[in-house]
Amino acid sequence: MKRDLISIADLGRPDLLRYLEQAAHVEALPAASKSRLLTGRVLAVLFFEPSTRTRLSFEAAMARLGGSVLGFAEATTASVVKGESLRDTARTVERYADILAIRHPREGAARVVAEATGIPIVNAGDGTNQHPSQTLLDLYTLKKYFGTLDGLKIALAGDLKYSRTVHSLVQALALFDAVEFTLVSPPMLRLPEYLRESGPAARAKFAETEVLDDAVERCNVVYMTRVQKERFPDLLEYEKVKDAYCIDARLLQHAAPGLKIMHPLPRVNEIHADVDQTPHAGYFDQVANGVIMRQAIMLDLLGVTP
Amino acid sequence: MTEKTLLIPKIESGIVIDHIPAGLGLKVLEIIHSYPEMSAVVTSVGLNYSSSKIAKKDMIKLQTQALPPRLMQHLAMAAPGVSVKRVERYRVVEKLVITVPETIVGTARCRNPGCITNHERDVVTRFSCVDPGAKRFRCSFCEGIFPIHELEVIVPSLV
Numbered sequence: 001m002k003r004d005l006i007s008i009a010d011l012g013r014p015d016l017l018r019y020l021e022q023a024a025h026v027e028a029l030p031a032a033s034k035s036r037l038l039t040g041r042v043l044a045v046l047f048f049e050p051s052t053r054t055r056l057s058f059e060a061a062m063a064r065l066g067g068s069v070l071g072f073a074e075a076t077t078a079s080v081v082k083g084e085s086l087r088d089t090a091r092t093v094e095r096y097a098d099i100l101a102i103r104h105p106r107e108g109a110a111r112v113v114a115e116a117t118g119i120p121i122v123n124a125g126d127g128t129n130q131h132p133s134q135t136l137l138d139l140y141t142l143k144k145y146f147g148t149l150d151g152l153k154i155a156l157a158g159d160l161k162y163s164r165t166v167h168s169l170v171q172a173l174a175l176f177d178a179v180e181f182t183l184v185s186p187p188m189l190r191l192p193e194y195l196r197e198s199g200p201a202a203r204a205k206f207a208e209t210e211v212l213d214d215a216v217e218r219c220n221v222v223y224m225t226r227v228q229k230e231r232f233p234d235l236l237e238y239e240k241v242k243d244a245y246c247i248d249a250r251l252l253q254h255a256a257p258g259l260k261i262m263h264p265l266p267r268v269n270e271i272h273a274d275v276d277q278t279p280h281a282g283y284f285d286q287v288a289n290g291v292i293m294r295q296a297i298m299l300d301l302l303g304v305t306p
Numbered sequence: 307m308t309e310k311t312l313l314i315p316k317i318e319s320g321i322v323i324d325h326i327p328a329g330l331g332l333k334v335l336e337i338i339h340s341y342p343e344m345s346a347v348v349t350s351v352g353l354n355y356s357s358s359k360i361a362k363k364d365m366i367k368l369q370t371q372a373l374p375p376r377l378m379q380h381l382a383m384a385a386p387g388v389s390v391k392r393v394e395r396y397r398v399v400e401k402l403v404i405t406v407p408e409t410i411v412g413t414a415r416c417r418n419p420g421c422i423t424n425h426e427r428d429v430v431t432r433f434s435c436v437d438p439g440a441k442r443f444r445c446s447f448c449e450g451i452f453p454i455h456e457l458e459v460i461v462p463s464l465v
Contacts, residue, residue, distance in 0.1 A: 009449060086426050108422040108447025112429055127420050129449055194451035198436055198444070 003301050004114040004121040007130045008171040009199060016139060016172060022296040023140045023289075026306055031064070037299060037306055038067035044097035045071035046089065047124070048104045053265055053287060054124050054134070058101045061294035070096060087116040094119045099298055101133075102126075120301035128162045128231060134264055135168035137293035138223075141286050145260055146220060150177040155215035157184035157245050158225035158270060160191040162232075165264040166225055167195055174200040182215045183208045186241045189227070212245050216255050221282075222247065224263045224270045248272035252280055262286060314352035320369040322391040322398075323381070328354050330385045331364025337380050337459060338366070344377070360387075382407045383414055383459055386441065406438050406454070414443075414457040421448035433457065 026034065043062040047055050051073070059069045071093075086104070090113040093100060100117065102110050103124040110123030110130075125131045142149055154173065160166050160183055170191065173179045183191050183206060196206060209215070215222055224247060232238040246269055247261055260282040263271055267283070275281050299306055326334055331353050338344050348369040357363040373381075373390065381388060382404045392400040410433040416423050423429045423445070433443035433452075441454040 007449060085428075086422070087429075104422070105420075106422040106425055107418060107420050107449070108445070109426075111447050112422050112426055126422075127448070192450075194444075198451055 002118060002120055004110075004123075005132050005297055005301060006110050006114055006121065006123045008132050008135055008168045009130075011132075011172075013175040016136070016175060019136050019293070019296055019300065020140055020143055022300055022306075023136075023293045026296045026299065027292045029306055034065060034295070034306070036066045037304055038062065038065035038302070041065075041067040041099070041302065042097040043067055043069045043071075043298065044093045044100045045069060045073075045124075046093060046100060046102045046104075047071070047073050048075040048102075048109075049125065050074065051103055051124070053290065054103065054131075055101075057287070057290040058122075058124065058133075058294050058298075061291045061298060064291070065295055065298070067098075086112060090117050090121075099302055122297060122301070125164055128164050128167070130168045131164040131264075132168050133294055133297055134165050134290075135172045136297065137286060137290040138165075138169055138262065138264075139172055140293050141262065141282060141289045142221065142260075144285075144289070145258075145282065149173065149179070151179065152176070152221060153180045153182070153219040154221040154223060155182040155184055155212070155219045156191070156223050156225070157212055157215065159189045159227045159231075159241075160185045160225070161189045162228050163225045166191065166223070169223065170195055170201055170204075171199060174204040179204060181206045182219060184210065184212050184215055184245065186210060186244050188237065189241060189244075212247070213251065213254070216247070216251055216259065218256060220256065220258065221260050221262060224261065224267070226263075226266065226268055226270060243269050246270055246272060247275055249274040249278060252278060255280060314350050314365060314367065316396055317350070317367050317369055317393055318396055319371070319394050320367060320392075321371075321373060322393055323366040323368070324363070324389045324391060325357065325359055326364040326366065326385050326388050327360060328362035328364055331366060334364070334381065334385055334388070335366060337384055338368070338377065341374055341377055343374060344368070344370070376413060378404065379407060379410065379413050380459055383410055383454060383457065386454070406435060406441050409434050410443060410454075410457070413460055415460050416445045416448060416450070417452050417456050417458065418445065418448045418450045421445060421450065423447050431460070 094117045099120045101122040101124045107127035107129040110126045114121040227242045261280045263283040350367040352365040386406045390402045391398045412430045423431045432446040436444045444451045
């Protein structure tokens with residue numbers, strides 16, 4: 001039976017730990033032995049929404065494992081503009097590829113594709129819902145920084161309403177012990193209630209605030225998010241909150257020792273460039289870990305043991 | 307002869323949908339009549355009866371032998387808790403209380419406008435109950451959680 005990676009809600013703690021171990025193993029392999037692991041395999045990337053990191057990260061991951069990549073980076077070049085259904089597009093592409101990564105602006109799109117096809121599907125972002133490969137690379141980055149995911153004090157700041165990255169990350173970290181969440185957002189961008197009320201998150205410890213400064217002093221991690229203009233039905237509402245939070249080196253003068261600032265990128269104004277040179281900056285480590293984790297994910301779903 | 311019999315006559319044989327919370331009777335009737343095979347069935351409707359189980363109830367009597375299976379799921383969505391009785395020779399020979407379903411498949415529309423099921427043709431919607439007490443359901447696609455009364459019923463005539 002084929003396996004997919006669609007939602008963190010489908011996974012348990014053992015699954016997450018397996019991916020973390022697999023990533024550590026992949027990272028330790030010599031480049032020469034890695035480069036033959038997926039020779040002859042084809043990854044299809046169907047990106048119906050703009051992306052820099054996620055798409056290139058999947059492509060780099062496959063290329064470094066010896067496989068090849070096909071696909072499209074925007075829907076305007078695909079047959080969907082002629083009215084083709086998403087499922088027909090996916091059923092066509094599965095004849096060309098061994099594994100498929102999809103990004104789509106509609107929530108649930110990856111699930112629809114997974115149920116319509118016979119090859120492994122990776123959800124590379126579906127609307128405001130989930131971004132599980134980002135979450136796995138975030139967990140891997142956190143594990144490398146702190147050695148464990150248990151007991152973390154993490155602040156999630158910015159757009160918690162529309163950020164699929166945050167939604168996936170909350171569900172994943174809630175599977176670990178004694179994780180404390182501090183939710184920092186304007187009232188209109190609060191984390192949806194259903195994410196706090198269902199699954200393991202229902203038992204997790206949450207605090208809510210609109211002030212970022214305290215979180216910088218108390219937490220191990222501040223996970224910043226961009227306020228996503230493209231998700232707002234009303235652009236006037238976006239203008240009110242677009243620069244709600246900004247971290248700079250001055251704010252970090254009072255940071256807890258060992259504090260890491262993370263961000264799924266792209267950033268706009270939420271993290272000032274003067275943070276980049278501080279030991280707190282973690283976002284480019286996330287980018288590097290993204291390739292490793294996506295290699296681990298593809299190897300796992302394709303049933304290849306490195 | 308009881309007052310109830312005077313208000314809505316007994317049926318010799320057929321189906322009685324009872325204990326419909328008052329106010330939902332016409333909604334249930336609309337759902338029933340959305341099924342082409344039910345549109346010609348002789349129907350009696352009673353509204354706002356006193357009830358020992360619920361404060362006020364509506365009731366629908368249908369001169370038919372069975373309800374389409376999908377209609378039962380619609381009833382479970384629209385008015386969980388109603389009872390469906392089969393009557394033969396003026397006697398109730400079978401009674402079924404419609405409870406909150408564990409899953410709702412193909413009979414409800416997701417209320418999230420961004421859910422792929424509201425955009426991709428011919429996707430069969432699927433919801434699973436995450437909180438029977440509060441009657442809350444999770445969309446299997448967009449993963450949003452909604453109270454059952456917020457899910458729009460997909461009626462056959464509109465499909």
